[in-house]
Amino acid sequence: MAKTQAQAPAAPGELLAGCGVRATHQRVQVLEELAREANDATAYQLFERLRSRGEGIGLATVYRTLSLLSEQGVIDALTHRGGELCYRLCSAAHHHHLTCSECHRVVELDGCNLGDWVSTAAAAHGFTATEHQVEVVGVCSDCRAA
Amino acid sequence: MAKTQAQAPAAPGELLAGCGVRATHQRVQVLEELAREANDATAYQLFERLRSRGEGIGLATVYRTLSLLSEQGVIDALTHRGGELCYRLCSAAHHHHLTCSECHRVVELDGCNLGDWVSTAAAAHGFTATEHQVEVVGVCSDCRAA
DNA sequence: TTTAGTGCAAAAGTTTTGCATGGTC
DNA sequence: GACCATGCAAAACTTTTGCACTAAA
Numbered sequence: 001m002a003k004t005q006a007q008a009p010a011a012p013g014e015l016l017a018g019c020g021v022r023a024t025h026q027r028v029q030v031l032e033e034l035a036r037e038a039n040d041a042t043a044y045q046l047f048e049r050l051r052s053r054g055e056g057i058g059l060a061t062v063y064r065t066l067s068l069l070s071e072q073g074v075i076d077a078l079t080h081r082g083g084e085l086c087y088r089l090c091s092a093a094h095h096h097h098l099t100c101s102e103c104h105r106v107v108e109l110d111g112c113n114l115g116d117w118v119s120t121a122a123a124a125h126g127f128t129a130t131e132h133q134v135e136v137v138g139v140c141s142d143c144r145a146a
Numbered sequence: 147m148a149k150t151q152a153q154a155p156a157a158p159g160e161l162l163a164g165c166g167v168r169a170t171h172q173r174v175q176v177l178e179e180l181a182r183e184a185n186d187a188t189a190y191q192l193f194e195r196l197r198s199r200g201e202g203i204g205l206a207t208v209y210r211t212l213s214l215l216s217e218q219g220v221i222d223a224l225t226h227r228g229g230e231l232c233y234r235l236c237s238a239a240h241h242h243h244l245t246c247s248e249c250h251r252v253v254e255l256d257g258c259n260l261g262d263w264v265s266t267a268a269a270a271h272g273f274t275a276t277e278h279q280v281e282v283v284g285v286c287s288d289c290r291a292a
Numbered sequence: 293t294t295t296a297g298t299g300c301a302a303a304a305g306t307t308t309t310g311c312a313t314g315g316t317c
Numbered sequence: 318g319a320c321c322a323t324g325c326a327a328a329a330c331t332t333t334t335g336c337a338c339t340a341a342a
Binding site for chain 2: 298
């Protein structure tokens with residue numbers, strides 16, 4: 001095995017260059033802050049963490065960066081009940097999310113086999129499916145114990 | 147067949163009484179406005195439509211009513227990419243949503259058979275699944291033709 | 293009559309935008 | 318060196334809250 005590319009997270013600079021945008025200090029900082037977060041975070045939360053870490057980043061830049069990265073598919077945008085928009089640095093492969101309703105822990109679910117059902121169901125209504133996402137909510141083992 | 151209860155939408159008053167809240171004029175108006183909308187709508191949109199229809203309803207009441215009805219499960223709350231929170235009066239049965247990315251038409255998808263997959267996947271990570279929702283995005287026949 | 297619900301307006305957030313300046317490629 | 322990206326601060330929105338008043342049960 002020559003490389004352990006499979007699960008190794010790509011470096012921020014590579015992710016940015018990969019989608020044809022400039023690898024600025026601020027964008028790298030946002031990606032690194034996301035990499036530190038196991039779950040997800042809102043734009044404002046990320047801004048506050050970067051500031052308290054001493055990074056001189058502007059709020060507008062955080063919003064602009066997250067929108068850009070989300071559009072480019074570099075990060076995932078997930079919305080919780082109530083409409084709160086959060087971001088997360090996930091694997092590049094197709095996956096879904098399992099979140100704990102108590103502690104908001106997020107786990108990626110691989111092995112989605114919904115493609116056929118989605119295409120068929122969409123076609124039954126005259127639609128051509130382009131994407132789908134599943135959000136599973138539950139209670140994690142820690143919270144169940146508590 | 148004595149009744150055609152199956153697909154007949156319940157009257158606003160019944161829906162409200164059914165979850166133990168008062169059937170006020172404003173709540174009935176919000177439900178009726180939702181019933182006129184085939185797709186989904188934001189709180190602010192519903193407020194504007196009711197106002198232009200001559201209903202003297204307050205913005206805060208619309209927000210409070212939609213939150214209440216959503217919590218009670220009387221209406222569905224769906225979030226589109228970008229975090230926009232919309233509401234829709236759907237059937238009571240478990241279902242998912244298929245939306246057109248062009249015209250935002252919404253269709254209910256019945257016959258969800260994801261229960262087993264969801265439980266199994268959640269259990270594999272130590273979670274107990276409590277709910278799940280699928281959002282399928284595609285292009286409807288009209289928009290594909292255009 | 294009692295208590296829940298409403299309207300209004302103010303406040304509290306959140307997100308976007310304009311424009312001069314600074315940093316990448 | 319050209320052009321993209323940033324910071325700041327103001328503006329634009331969206332959503333929530335307090336409180337006196339009204340209406341449902």
